[in-house]
Amino acid sequence: MDLYQFKYTFKKRLNFLLFLIIVIFIIVIIKFFYLQIIKFNTYSSLAKNNSVKIIPIAPIRGQILDRNGEILAANKLIYTLELDPKRKPNIDKIKQRLTNIVKITKYDIKKYNKILRESHYSSTIPIKVNLSPVQVANFVSSQYKYPDITLKHKFSRTYPKQKSGAHFVGYINRINKSDIKRLKKLNNYQSYRGLDHIGKTGIEYFYENKLHGTPGYKAIEVDANNNVLRTIETIAPKHGVDIYLNIDYKIQKVAEKAFGNYKGAMVALDPNNGEILAYVSKPSFNPNLFTNGIDENNWRRLNDSIHKPLVNRVVSGVYPPGSTLKPFVALAALENNIRRPPFSIMDKGFYNMPNQSKTFKDWKKGGHGEVDMIKAIAVSCDTFFYGLGVELGIPKLNVVLQRFGFGSKTNIDLPNEKKGLVASAKWKKNKYNKKWYQGETAITAIGQGYTQTTPIQLALATSKLINPNTEIIPHLQKKNNLPNTELSSNIKRLVSLNDNLDLIKKGMSLVTKEGGTAAFIGRTTEYNISAKTGTAQVFGLKKGEVYDEENLRDELKDHALIIAFAPSENPKIVIAIVVENGGHGGSTAGPIAKKVFDAYLAENN
Amino acid sequence: MEMKKYLKIFENIDRILIALIVFLLIIGLITISSASQQNISLLVGQLINISLGIIFLVFLSNINPKQFIFYAPHIYILSLILLISVSFFGFESHGAKRWLNLFIFNLQPSEVIKITIPLMLAWLYHRFQNTINYKTHAMAFFILAIPCSIIFKQPDLGTSILIFISGLIIIFLSGLSLKFIFASIFSFSISIPLLWSTLHLYQQNRILSLFDPGRDPFGTGYHSIQSMIAIGSGGLLGKGWSYGSQTQLNFLPETTTDFIFSVYGEEFGFVGVIGILIIYFMIFYRCINIAINMQSTFSRLITATLAFTLFSSSIVNIAMVSGLLPIVGAPLPFISYGGTSMVVSLSMIGIIMSLNSNKSLIAN
Numbered sequence: 010m011d012l013y014q015f016k017y018t019f020k021k022r023l024n025f026l027l028f029l030i031i032v033i034f035i036i037v038i039i040k041f042f043y044l045q046i047i048k049f050n051t052y053s054s055l056a057k058n059n060s061v062k063i064i065p066i067a068p069i070r071g072q073i074l075d076r077n078g079e080i081l082a083a084n085k086l087i088y089t090l091e092l093d094p095k096r097k098p099n100i101d102k103i104k105q106r107l108t109n110i111v112k113i114t115k116y117d118i119k120k121y122n123k124i125l126r127e128s129h130y131s132s133t134i135p136i137k138v139n140l141s142p143v144q145v146a147n148f149v150s151s152q153y154k155y156p157d158i159t160l161k162h163k164f165s166r167t168y169p170k171q172k173s174g175a176h177f178v179g180y181i182n183r184i185n186k187s188d189i190k191r192l193k194k195l196n197n198y199q200s201y202r203g204l205d206h207i208g209k210t211g212i213e214y215f216y217e218n219k220l221h222g223t224p225g226y227k228a229i230e231v232d233a234n235n236n237v238l239r240t241i242e243t244i245a246p247k248h249g250v251d252i253y254l255n256i257d258y259k260i261q262k263v264a265e266k267a268f269g270n271y272k273g274a275m276v277a278l279d280p281n282n283g284e285i286l287a288y289v290s291k292p293s294f295n296p297n298l299f300t301n302g303i304d305e306n307n308w309r310r311l312n313d314s315i316h317k318p319l320v321n322r323v324v325s326g327v328y329p330p331g332s333t334l335k336p337f338v339a340l341a342a343l344e345n346n347i348r349r350p351p352f353s354i355m356d357k358g359f360y361n362m363p364n365q366s367k368t369f370k371d372w373k374k375g376g377h378g379e380v381d382m383i384k385a386i387a388v389s390c391d392t393f394f395y396g397l398g399v400e401l402g403i404p405k406l407n408v409v410l411q412r413f414g415f416g417s418k419t420n421i422d423l424p425n426e427k428k429g430l431v432a433s434a435k436w437k438k439n440k441y442n443k444k445w446y447q448g449e450t451a452i453t454a455i456g457q458g459y460t461q462t463t464p465i466q467l468a469l470a471t472s473k474l475i476n477p478n479t480e481i482i483p484h485l486q487k488k489n490n491l492p493n494t495e496l497s498s499n500i501k502r503l504v505s506l507n508d509n510l511d512l513i514k515k516g517m518s519l520v521t522k523e524g525g526t527a528a529f530i531g532r533t534t535e536y537n538i539s540a541k542t543g544t545a546q547v548f549g550l551k552k553g554e555v556y557d558e559e560n561l562r563d564e565l566k567d568h569a570l571i572i573a574f575a576p577s578e579n580p581k582i583v584i585a586i587v588v589e590n591g592g593h594g595g596s597t598a599g600p601i602a603k604k605v606f607d608a609y610l611a612e613n614n
Numbered sequence: 615m616e617m618k619k620y621l622k623i624f625e626n627i628d629r630i631l632i633a634l635i636v637f638l639l640i641i642g643l644i645t646i647s648s649a650s651q652q653n654i655s656l657l658v659g660q661l662i663n664i665s666l667g668i669i670f671l672v673f674l675s676n677i678n679p680k681q682f683i684f685y686a687p688h689i690y691i692l693s694l695i696l697l698i699s700v701s702f703f704g705f706e707s708h709g710a711k712r713w714l715n716l717f718i719f720n721l722q723p724s725e726v727i728k729i730t731i732p733l734m735l736a737w738l739y740h741r742f743q744n745t746i747n748y749k750t751h752a753m754a755f756f757i758l759a760i761p762c763s764i765i766f767k768q769p770d771l772g773t774s775i776l777i778f779i780s781g782l783i784i785i786f787l788s789g790l791s792l793k794f795i796f797a798s799i800f801s802f803s804i805s806i807p808l809l810w811s812t813l814h815l816y817q818q819n820r821i822l823s824l825f826d827p828g829r830d831p832f833g834t835g836y837h838s839i840q841s842m843i844a845i846g847s848g849g850l851l852g853k854g855w856s857y858g859s860q861t862q863l864n865f866l867p868e869t870t871t872d873f874i875f876s877v878y879g880e881e882f883g884f885v886g887v888i889g890i891l892i893i894y895f896m897i898f899y900r901c902i903n904i905a906i907n908m909q910s911t912f913s914r915l916i917t918a919t920l921a922f923t924l925f926s927s928s929i930v931n932i933a934m935v936s937g938l939l940p941i942v943g944a945p946l947p948f949i950s951y952g953g954t955s956m957v958v959s960l961s962m963i964g965i966i967m968s969l970n971s972n973k974s975l976i977a978n
Contacts, residue, residue, distance in 0.1 A: 015743065016914075018789040020906060023918055026783065027902060033929055034895060038888065040936050044846040045884040052846025056880075061839060228839065 055230060061241065062229050065203025068222030069164055071249030073178055073212055075258040076487055081178050082213065084164035088140040090148065091133035091159045094125055098157060103136065106155070110147045111137050120302055124183065133159055138301055166206065166300045172293040173265055174256065176321040177285075177423060177485055179211020180296035182303070200224060209299070210321070212252060212485060214424050222249035253487040255284035260609050264289050267604040271597070272589040273568070274322035274464040276483075277605055280472035280574060280583045283481040285421075287605060290322040324426040327461045328587050331543030331594065332389045332526075333572045334410075334456035336513045337470060339382055341409035342397050343509040350512065353381040360395035362447060369395045369451055372544075386516025387525045389542065391455050398454025399447060406454070407431050412503050413470040421465055421483045429466055432459035457546055467585035471572045474517075475580045477503040477510060517541055518577045527571065527595040530603040536610060539580075540573035540602065542594030545587075566590035571598035575606045582609050626675040626971040628904075634897050635948060635963060639664055641878070641890065642949035648856040649869035649877040656870065656951065663953045667960030674964030679972050682965065683912055686730075686737035690757070693730040696723035697764050722954040724765045724773045728927075729958055729965070731758060731777060732919040735784045740912035751790050754781070772942025776930060780923040784915055837867050841935045845879035845887075852883030870951040872943055876935045891932075898925045904970045913969040920962040927959075 044052065055061060073082035090111070092098045100121070104113040117137055124134050136158075140148070148160055166181050184192075184207045192198040192207075201207070203224045208214040225246035230238045264275055264287040275289040292314075298307050311319055320326060342348045358376035360369045371377070371391040377384070385393035398406065410416065416431030430436070432453065434445035452458045462470075465483055472481050517539040521531030526542045545568040569591035574580040584602045591597035643660060650656045700714050700723055714721045735754050742750050758781035765774035786795070844858065844866055852858075858880035866873050879887050901921030908914040924947050931946040933939040945952050947959040 015746065015789060015911065019787055019914060019918075022787050022789075023902065023906065026787075026918075026922065027899075030898065030925060030929075034891060037929065037932055037936070037938065038891060040933075040938050041845070041879070041884060041887050044842060044936060045849055045879070045887070048846050049849045052843050053849065055843045056847035061843065 064227045064229060066225040066227060066243075066246045067163070067203040068224055068246035069248045070166065070181075070206075070222065071216075071220040071251045073220075073252050073254065075254050075256045075261070077257065077259075078253075079258040081170055081174060081254070081256075081258070082166060082168050085167045086162060087138060087165045088145045089135040089161050089163065090137045090140065091135050091161050092121070092157065093133050093159070096157060100136070103158065107137075107158075110151070111140060111144045113137055116304065120304070123302060133161070135161075135301075138165070168296045170258075171295050171297065174258075174261055174288065175211075175293045175296045176290040176323065177211050177254075177256070177288045178296065179213035179215075180209055180299040181206040181213050182209045182299045183207075183301075202226070206300070210425070211423060212254065215422050216252050216486065220249045220252060223247040254485045255279075255286060255487050256288060256485065257286050257609070257612070259612065260287045260605060261289070263287075263608040264601070264605045265291075267601040268588075271591055272316055273587045273591065274326050275584065275586045275601060275605075276323045276464050276468045277582055277584045277609070278468055278472060278483055280475040280481070280580050281479070283469075283472065283483045284487070285483055285485050286582060286609065288323055288485070290320070290326070292316050292318040294318045321423070321425060322587070323464045324421060324423050325463070326587065327427050327429055327463055328568055328570070329458075329545040330456040330460065330462045330467065331545035331568070331570050332391075332456055333467055333541050333543035333570045333585075333594070334460065334462075335386060335389065335394055335454075335543075336474065336517060336541050336572075337410055337413055337415070338394060338398065338401075338406060338454050338456075339386060339516070340474075340509060340513050341406045342382070342401050343506070343512060344409055345401060345405050347400055348382055348393075348397050350381045350383060353379050353384075354393055354396065356380045356390055356392040358392070360392045360451070362451070363399070365447070367448055369448070382512060383516040383519065386513065386541065387519035387522070389520075389526045394454045395451040398450050401454075403433055403445070403450050403453065407433055410460070413473050414466055415460070415462055415470060419465050419469045419483050422485050426465070427463050429462045430460060432461075456543060464585045464587050467570075467572050467587075468583055471574060471583045471585060473503055474510060474513065475574060475583065477507075514539060514577070527573075527599040529595075530599045534603065534607075536575055536606075537577035538573055538575045538603070538606060539577040540571055540599070542599065543570035543572075544568070544592070544594050545570060547590070567592055569594040569597040571595070571602050573599075573602045573606070575610065581613060582606060623672055623676055626967050627672070628900075628967050628970060631897065631900050631963060631967065634893055634900070635960075638890070638893055638897075638948040642874070644855065645874055645878045645881070645949065646870050646951050648858065648881060649874060650951075652856075659953075660951050660956075663951075663956040664960075666953065667956045670957050671960040671964035671967070674961055675967040675971070677965075677968050679913065679969050682733060682916070682968070683737055683740060686733040690730045690734035690737075693723060693726050694761060694764075696721070697727060697761055699723075700768065701764070720953075724761075724768070724770060724777070725954040725958045727761050727765070727777055728780065728923055729920070729962060731761060731781055732784060732916055732923065733965075735781060736912045736915040736919070739784070739788045739915055740910065743911045746788060748794075751785055751788070751794075754785050754788070758782075758785075770943070772930070772944050775942075776923070776926055776944065779926060780919055783922045784919045787915060787918055837873070838937055838941055840866055841873055841876040842937045844876040845936055848880040848883045848886075850884050852879075852881045852886055855881055857881060871945055872931065872941075872950065873935055874950050875932055875946055878949075879935070894925070894928050901966055904966060908969065917966050917969055920966055924959060924962060 069084060072080060072084065074080055090107070092103070100113075100118055104118075107113060113136060121134055121136050140160075145160065148155070152160070168175070168178060168180070170178075183205055184201060188207050189198065192201060197218075200221075200223050203226075204221065208217040208220060213220065223246060225244045227243045228241040230241055260277065264277065268275060268289055268291055270291075272291050274291070275287070276285060277287040278285045294311050298304075298311075303311075339348075356371060356376035356378060358371045358374055360371070361367070362369070369391070372389070376392060377388050377390045380388070380390045380393050382393070384390065407416075410431050416429055418426045418428055420426075432449075437443055437445050437449075437459070449458055453460055469481060469483055472483075518537060519525050520540045520542065521527050521534075521538045523531075525531070527538075527540050530540075531538060547565050547567060567590070569588040570586065571594045572583075572585045574583045582605075584605060586598040586601055588597045588601070643657065643664075646660055647653075647657055696714060703714065714723060734757055738750065738754055738757065739746060758778065762774045762778045762781070765777065768774075847853070848858070858877055866876055869877050878890065882889075898921055901917060901924075905914050905917035905921065908917055927944060927947050930939060930942070931944050931950075934941055934944065945955045947955065
């Protein structure tokens with residue numbers, strides 16, 4: 010472009026911009042004309058009474074339902090009597106004045122004061138919640154006596170299934186200071202105007218954005234006595250969205266019943282798409298206690314219990330996998346082409362470390378005789394795996410474990426998921442500044458080392474044995490289009506040979522057959538179950554911990570574990586169970602798995 | 615004789631321009647005094663700001679334009695360093711980290727950038743004026759994008775958009791091809807959904823509440839309503855100085871800075887508003903006239919762009935308080951209380967005056 014042309018373009022464009030700016034000026038002048046001349050009377054009266062109030066309209070929180078529409082979390086219309094803290098109400102007098110209508114208890118007053126301390130937006134605070142229809146009628150008929158008390162109706166969260174499924178449904182609680190901090194950081198605080206509650210755990214927390222909706226508001230003009238003169242503007246709230254889960258509540262009930270009074274965790278999922286069908290964490294708690302602010306006694310009872318009912322064991326419980334790790338250890342050996350059948354050992358009930366005097370015992374005195382890999386899985390032969398582990402080495406083992414998701418989050422749609430641990434020499438060096446011993450490799454190969462997993466990881470890893478070429482993310486929320494993506498590159502492939510997987514699955518199918526560690530659950534079933542049982546030793550006390558016999562005696566019993574899927578030929582359901590201090594996997598965890606399989610396959614065949 | 619020597623430093627001052635600006639400064643002082651309920655220390659503070667600004671104006675009007683060209687890249691780099699140091703040493707106010715504490719005063723580098731970017735871009739186009747092609751434009755875009763993205767992250771969306779627009783104007787005036795302009799508008803609008811999906815939730819919220827004040831009726835939406843009530847209740851002639859009820863009863867936020875025009879509108883009415891708008895337009899028109907008569911690429915671009923920057927800052931503020939635009943937080947040049955903004959605005963005028971008086975020095 011030459012200079013003359015530049016000057017020409019410049020002038021032309023400058024004139025264009027000048028024209029644009031004149032247009033903008035005219036628009037601005039029109040706006041001011043509109044505000045100051047046309048609407049003068051309106052704004053003038055608004056300014057005189059200086060009287061615009063903005064009142065939030067709360068949205069209704071979405072419900073949580075199971076896959077068949079069974080309601081797990083709902084909203085109940087309740088009536089409350091509320092006080093305006095800005096008027097500095099005298100609670101004792103109000104209590105007396107209300108005696109004919111409703112009794113205000115000490116507990117109500119305590120709760121009122123608690124909310125007063127923590128309330129985030131200046132609004133009225135309930136002094137009595139959940140009024141009966143008679144109480145509402147009595148109050149309304151003599152309302153003129155109580156200008157300082159407001160009757161309000163609102164939706165209160167209820168969990169009709171109570172303790173059942175509490176860990177994945179979660180609960181809501183009143184918004185507190187740390188919630189406010191978090192919301193402000195997300196620049197989302199304004200969408201909680203008029204709302205008192207927020208999801209704290211489980212689905213209630215994870216899908217908070219969808220469930221809670223967006224509040225609307227009403228701009229009203231009031232006079233000096235706070236009487237509403239007219240509404241200037243109303244924006245309707247956007248109600249929250251209902252969340253449907255993959256949970257089948259019928260199966261959930263069966264699973265919870267089968268679990269009985271044991272502590273522990275169970276998760277069942279569809280191995281073809283990661284849909285979570287049942288989800289148990291025991292002991293449980295009643296989420297309804299939290300809805301309107303949990304009282305101190307209940308909180309202490311739940312939070313201080315040595316049984317930790319508030320811990321969501323499926324995702325936050327970290328357990329040694331015990332022998333349930335063996336199928337994956339075996340697979341690692343096959344991937345590295347060692348110990349492939351017909352290779353076998355002669356098991357006399359113990360394993361001698363090469364070049365060392367150290368001896369590791371099998372769980373069965375006298376041993377299992379001649380054992381190849383398939384039999385080693387079926388009878389859970391420790392001796393076979395000690396040697397396998399030492400021959401394979403930790404680095405090669407860990408590569409395969411990590412491919413199956415051990416040591417990393419499954420990205421399930423729940424908060425507070427733990428990563429577990431795939432222990433290595435490097436990890437031990439960092440953590441304890443100690444060297445890794447070969448003996449530790451041996452016990453890691455039978456799942457008793459430092460390596461730890463969550464129940465959801467075990468379930469996911471088992472699903473990957475069944476569907477190695479599908480990207481599976483365990484999820485509770487029901488989705489319309491299933492993300493059944495094929496794994497794209499070879500790097501992501503879990504196994505090099507499908508034959509390797511077939512060998513492992515063959516071993517697992519024999520676990521429930523005669524001679525296997527869970528033979529008796531196979532005897533009474535019409536379909537085939539594949540499984541791997543496990544018994545995890547609960548490790549001794551940590552340094553500095555005081556031995557408290559009364560509380561810890563049960564705690565030192567072994568954990569019983571099982572991973573299982575059925576039917577073996579065409580798996581529709583995968584299960585992972587940890588029964589804390591339940592003894593042997595086959596006898597405690599096995600029957601629970603079988604009951605869930607029976608119920609699910611009966612329904613889905 | 616001595617006297618005349620001193621008066622020489624004022625000989626580059628454009629009389630029309632300075633008269634208009636002094637008029638605005640006086641209106642600003644009167645309004646601040648009402649808005650602050652005759653807070654003397656605030657008034658004294660603003661007088662100091664103005665004096666400092668006038669010193670800058672006079673000083674810059676005596677600078678040889680060649681110096682601007684020579685130092686443009688240096689001060690651009692310097693302003694970038696200031697801007698980056700804000701993210702390390704700056705302090706927060708009103709939810710954005712945009713201030714730098716320099717002990718004697720607080721500096722807002724994002725205001726300083728409003729001068730240094732036009733200088734840098736004008737330098738670029740001047741330097742390559744015989745070979746302006748897509749590479750030059752791409753370079754200009756790059757020079758512009760760095761500070762804008764830093765300011766966007768402070769986060770100060772309003773200022774970053776204002777600066778971006780002033781930069782685009784310089785690129786536009788330098789002859790970026792219309793085909794390209796339309797093509798990029800088109801491709802930008804079709805890629806919006808994709809860009810949107812890459813933003814974090816909180817960023818999306820921020821942008822949404824910008825375009826839809828109804829999302830935040832208790833924050834900026836409330837201010838917007840109160841501001842419109844103030845302006846609307848002013849009527850034709852206003853309620854009179856210090857009689858604005860909305861202002862005096864504290865219904866308005868930030869009355870001495872961002873919302874000063876609501877105060878003015880309430881107290882001086884539609885007639886007063888038209889008066890100020892006409893003065894702003896005259897300042898702008900005078901600058902454009904100067905730009906057209908300039909004889910070098912550099913001078914033309916600088917003058918036009920600084921004029922547009924001043925204009926868009928003013929109009930965005932006025933449109934914001936009258937409810938035409940979302941509340942973004944931008945001061946009104948020459949009127950709002952504030953040191954950096956005052957000094958920067960007056961410096962822009964000083965630069966224009968220097969270029970105007972030395973047209974032939976760097977003529978093409």
